[in-house]
Amino acid sequence: MRADAARNRARVLQIAREQLATGDDSLMFNSIARLAGVGVGTVYRHFPNRQALLEALMAERFQRLVSEAQAAAADEDALAGLHRLLRYALGHVLDGPGLTGVLEAASDADARTSAMKTDFDRAITELLDRARQAEAIRPDLEADDVRRLLCGIEHAVRVGEDRARHTELYLGVLLEGLRPPR
Amino acid sequence: MRADAARNRARVLQIAREQLATGDDSLMFNSIARLAGVGVGTVYRHFPNRQALLEALMAERFQRLVSEAQAAAADEDALAGLHRLLRYALGHVLDGPGLTGVLEAASDADARTSAMKTDFDRAITELLDRARQAEAIRPDLEADDVRRLLCGIEHAVRVGEDRARHTELYLGVLLEGLRPPR
Amino acid sequence: MRADAARNRARVLQIAREQLATGDDSLMFNSIARLAGVGVGTVYRHFPNRQALLEALMAERFQRLVSEAQAAAADEDALAGLHRLLRYALGHVLDGPGLTGVLEAASDADARTSAMKTDFDRAITELLDRARQAEAIRPDLEADDVRRLLCGIEHAVRVGEDRARHTELYLGVLLEGLRPPR
Amino acid sequence: MRADAARNRARVLQIAREQLATGDDSLMFNSIARLAGVGVGTVYRHFPNRQALLEALMAERFQRLVSEAQAAAADEDALAGLHRLLRYALGHVLDGPGLTGVLEAASDADARTSAMKTDFDRAITELLDRARQAEAIRPDLEADDVRRLLCGIEHAVRVGEDRARHTELYLGVLLEGLRPPR
DNA sequence: AATGAATGAGTCTTCATTCAT
DNA sequence: AATGAATGAAGACTCATTCAT
Numbered sequence: 001m002r003a004d005a006a007r008n009r010a011r012v013l014q015i016a017r018e019q020l021a022t023g024d025d026s027l028m029f030n031s032i033a034r035l036a037g038v039g040v041g042t043v044y045r046h047f048p049n050r051q052a053l054l055e056a057l058m059a060e061r062f063q064r065l066v067s068e069a070q071a072a073a074a075d076e077d078a079l080a081g082l083h084r085l086l087r088y089a090l091g092h093v094l095d096g097p098g099l100t101g102v103l104e105a106a107s108d109a110d111a112r113t114s115a116m117k118t119d120f121d122r123a124i125t126e127l128l129d130r131a132r133q134a135e136a137i138r139p140d141l142e143a144d145d146v147r148r149l150l151c152g153i154e155h156a157v158r159v160g161e162d163r164a165r166h167t168e169l170y171l172g173v174l175l176e177g178l179r180p181p182r
Numbered sequence: 183m184r185a186d187a188a189r190n191r192a193r194v195l196q197i198a199r200e201q202l203a204t205g206d207d208s209l210m211f212n213s214i215a216r217l218a219g220v221g222v223g224t225v226y227r228h229f230p231n232r233q234a235l236l237e238a239l240m241a242e243r244f245q246r247l248v249s250e251a252q253a254a255a256a257d258e259d260a261l262a263g264l265h266r267l268l269r270y271a272l273g274h275v276l277d278g279p280g281l282t283g284v285l286e287a288a289s290d291a292d293a294r295t296s297a298m299k300t301d302f303d304r305a306i307t308e309l310l311d312r313a314r315q316a317e318a319i320r321p322d323l324e325a326d327d328v329r330r331l332l333c334g335i336e337h338a339v340r341v342g343e344d345r346a347r348h349t350e351l352y353l354g355v356l357l358e359g360l361r362p363p364r
Numbered sequence: 365m366r367a368d369a370a371r372n373r374a375r376v377l378q379i380a381r382e383q384l385a386t387g388d389d390s391l392m393f394n395s396i397a398r399l400a401g402v403g404v405g406t407v408y409r410h411f412p413n414r415q416a417l418l419e420a421l422m423a424e425r426f427q428r429l430v431s432e433a434q435a436a437a438a439d440e441d442a443l444a445g446l447h448r449l450l451r452y453a454l455g456h457v458l459d460g461p462g463l464t465g466v467l468e469a470a471s472d473a474d475a476r477t478s479a480m481k482t483d484f485d486r487a488i489t490e491l492l493d494r495a496r497q498a499e500a501i502r503p504d505l506e507a508d509d510v511r512r513l514l515c516g517i518e519h520a521v522r523v524g525e526d527r528a529r530h531t532e533l534y535l536g537v538l539l540e541g542l543r544p545p546r
Numbered sequence: 547m548r549a550d551a552a553r554n555r556a557r558v559l560q561i562a563r564e565q566l567a568t569g570d571d572s573l574m575f576n577s578i579a580r581l582a583g584v585g586v587g588t589v590y591r592h593f594p595n596r597q598a599l600l601e602a603l604m605a606e607r608f609q610r611l612v613s614e615a616q617a618a619a620a621d622e623d624a625l626a627g628l629h630r631l632l633r634y635a636l637g638h639v640l641d642g643p644g645l646t647g648v649l650e651a652a653s654d655a656d657a658r659t660s661a662m663k664t665d666f667d668r669a670i671t672e673l674l675d676r677a678r679q680a681e682a683i684r685p686d687l688e689a690d691d692v693r694r695l696l697c698g699i700e701h702a703v704r705v706g707e708d709r710a711r712h713t714e715l716y717l718g719v720l721l722e723g724l725r726p727p728r
Numbered sequence: 729a730a731t732g733a734a735t736g737a738g739t740c741t742t743c744a745t746t747c748a749t
Numbered sequence: 750a751a752t753g754a755a756t757g758a759a760g761a762c763t764c765a766t767t768c769a770t
Binding site: 179 | 286320322323326330333334335341342351352354355357358361363364
C-alpha cells in the first residue's frame with residue numbers, strides 16, 4: 001500500500017475510533033471523511049461498507065481477544081480456562097462499543113475477521129471439549145453458544161446502569177450457568 | 183375519548199401490530215398512518231413518539247407477562263415459581279418483537295407501563311426474597327437483574343439461527359446461573 | 365387537493381418545464397425543488413419518480429396529440445387521416461423534448477398516461493384498419509409500429525442539424541414507407 | 547508504441563467489448579481498468595474520453611460496414627445496391643450497441659473515424675446519385691440523410707420488443723420510403 | 729379532533745478526472 | 750509509460766416532525 005494511502009486509512013480509522021468513543025456508533029461515512037480531512041470516496045475506497053469499517057476498527061481488539069482465548073485454551077484446567085476466557089472477554093467487549101457487533105454478525109466483510117472467528121471458536125471448542133469430558137459443563141454447549149451467551153450477557157450489562165457492579169454478577173451467573181445442571 | 187378517536191386509535195394499533203408481525207420493527211409513523219387510513223397527525227395525537235406507540239402495542243402482552251409473574255409468585259416453591267416465570271417470560275418475549283424494548287427502556291412514556299413494571303418487579307422480588315432465604319439463588323440478585331438477564335438471554339437467542347433449539351438451552355443456563363455458586 | 369398543494373405542484377411543473385425548455389432534460393429533483401422554492405420532499409410527494417414527473421409534464425401535450433389523432437381518425441379518407449396525424453405528431457414531438465420519452469416508455473407511471481396511450485393507439489388502429497382495407501398501407505402494420513416509427517423518425521430529425529429542412533423530408537419518407545411496397 | 551502499451555490497449559478494448567456485450571453500455575473507465583488489470587490512468591492515456599474509446603471499439607465493425615457499403619456501391623443496379631447496403635447496415639448496427647453512437651456523433655475523436663465516415667458517405671452518395679438519375683429514389687436525399695434515417699430506424703427497432711420481427715418490417719418501410727413519392 | 733402537505737436536513741453512494749508516486 | 754489513490758461535487762432519496770387548513 002502506498003504511504004499516503006496508509007496514512008489516510010489510519011486517519012480514517014483514528015477518527016472513526018474517536019467517534020465511537022464519544023458514544024456515537026453510527027459511523028457515518030460523510031462526517032468521518034470530513035473530520036479525517038479526506039474525501040468520502042477515500043473512505044469508501046478503504047472500507048466498502050459500514051461492516052468493513054467496523055471490522056477494521058475492531059481488528060486489533062478482536063485479535064487481543066483471540067490471543068487471550070488461545071492462552072486460556074492452554075490452561076490445564078479446562079473449566080478454569082473457560083472462566084478466565086469469559087471473564088476477560090466480557091470485560092473486553094464492554095470496554096467500548098462495537099466488538100459484539102462483529103461477534104454477532106452472521107457474515108463478515110473481511111476474511112481476516114472470519115479467520116479470527118475461526119480461531120476464537122477453535123479455542124473455545126478446545127476448552128469446551130475438555131471441560132465437557134470432565135463433566136464440568138453442560139454437555140450440549142458449542143463455541144457458537146458461548147459466543148452468543150457472551151453477547152447476551154454483555155447486553156444485560158449495557159442495558160441499565162451501574163455497569164461495574166453488574167458485570168461481575170452477571171459473569172457469575174453465566175459461569176455457573178454453563179456448568180451441568182444439578 | 184370520542185368514539186371516532188377511539189376507532190382511529192384502534193386502527194393505528196392494529197396496523198402497527200401487523201407491521202411488527204411482518205418483521206418490520208421500524209414503526210414508521212407515516213406508513214402506519216397511510217395503511218391505517220388516517221393522517222400522520224392523528225397518529226401523533228394518540229402516540230407522541232415511538233416509545234409511546236410501542237408501549238401501547240405491548241401493553242396487552244406485558245400485562246399477560248405480569249399476570250403470569252403474579253401467578254408464579256403464588257407458587258409455594260419459590261425456585262419453582264421463578265423457573266416457571268422465566269420459562270414463560272422467555273418464550274413470551276421471543277414470541278414477537280418489541281416487548282424487550284419496553285422491558286429494557288430506562289424511562290417509560292406511559293404511566294401504565296411504569297405501573298406494570300412495578301407489578302412485575304414486585305412479583306419477581308417476592309420470589310427472589312423467598313428463594314434467597316431458602317438459599318436457592320444467589321444472594322445478590324434483584325428484580326432489576328432478573329429483567330436485564332432475561333433481555334440478555336433473549337438477545338442471545340435472537341442473534342443467530344435455530345431459535346427453537348437454543349431457547350431451551352439458554353434458559354437452562356440462566357436458571358442454573360441464578361442459583362448460588364457451588 | 366388543497367389549494368397550497370396545487371400551487372406547489374404547479375410551481376414544480378412550471379420550473380421543470382422551464383428546465384426542459386433550456387435543453388436540460390435531466391429533471392433533477394433537487395434543483396427543481398430549489399428553483400421552485402419548495403422542499404425536495406414536496407417534489408417527491410407529487411411525483412414519486414422521474415417518469416411520473418415527465419408524464420405530468422407531457423400530459424397536456426400528449427392530450428393534444430391524442431385529440432388530433434382522434435380528429436384525424438374521423439377523416440373519411442383513411443390514408444389522408446393517417447398522413448394528417450403523422451404530420452401533426454412529428455411536428456408535435458419535435459416541438460420540445462420529452463414527449464417521445466413518454467411514447468417510448470415500456471410502462472407508465474400514471475394510469476392516465478396509459479389511458480391516453482390506449483386512446484392514441486385506438487385512433488391509429490382505426491385509421492390503419494381502414495387504410496389497410498383500402499390497400500393504402502402495408503398489411504402488417506399495427507399502432508405500436510406507427511408509434512415506434514414516429515419516435516424513430518423524430519430521432520433521425522433530432523440527430524444532426526437543419527431540423528426544419530429535414531422534418532418534411534423524413535416525414536415524406538415515413539409516409540411513403542407505410543404504403544404497400546410496389 | 548511499446549509492446550506492453552499495445553498489450554494494455556488491447557486488454558482494455560477486450561474488456562470494454564465484453565462489458566458492452568453484457569448489455570452494459572456505460573463504459574465506465576474505472577471498472578474497465580479494474581477488469582483489464584491496469585490502472586485508470588492507463589485507460590485515459592490510450593483513450594482520452596468515452597467517445598474515443600467508443601470509436602476504437604467500433605472501428606472494426608465500422609470498417610466492415612464501410613467495406614460492405616463500398617461493395618454495394620459497385621452494384622450495377624443502384625437501387626439494389628442501396629437496398630443491399632441498408633439491409634446489411636441495419637442488421638449490423640443492431641448486432642450490438644455502440645455503432646450508431648459513432649454514426650450519429652456530430653464530431654469525432656479520432657481522425658480514422660472521420661475518414662471512415664467519409665468513405666461511408668462517399669459510397670452512399672455514389673449509390674444515391676445513380677439511383678436518383680434512374681428516378682429510383684427521392685431527389686432530395688443525401689448521404690447524411692441515409693445515415694440519420696438508418697439511426698432512426700434502428701431506434702424504432704430497439705424501442706420495444708420483438709426485435710427480429712420488426713427489423714424486417716421497418717427496413718421495408720425505410721426502403722420503400724426512400725423511393726420517389728407516387 | 730383530524731388531516732396530510734410540506735419541510736429540508738441528513739445520509740448514502742457514485743464516478744469522471746487528476747496527479748503524486 | 751503505468752499506477753491507482755484521492756477527490757468531492759453531484760444526485761438520489763428518506764423520514765421525523767410541524768402546522769396550516
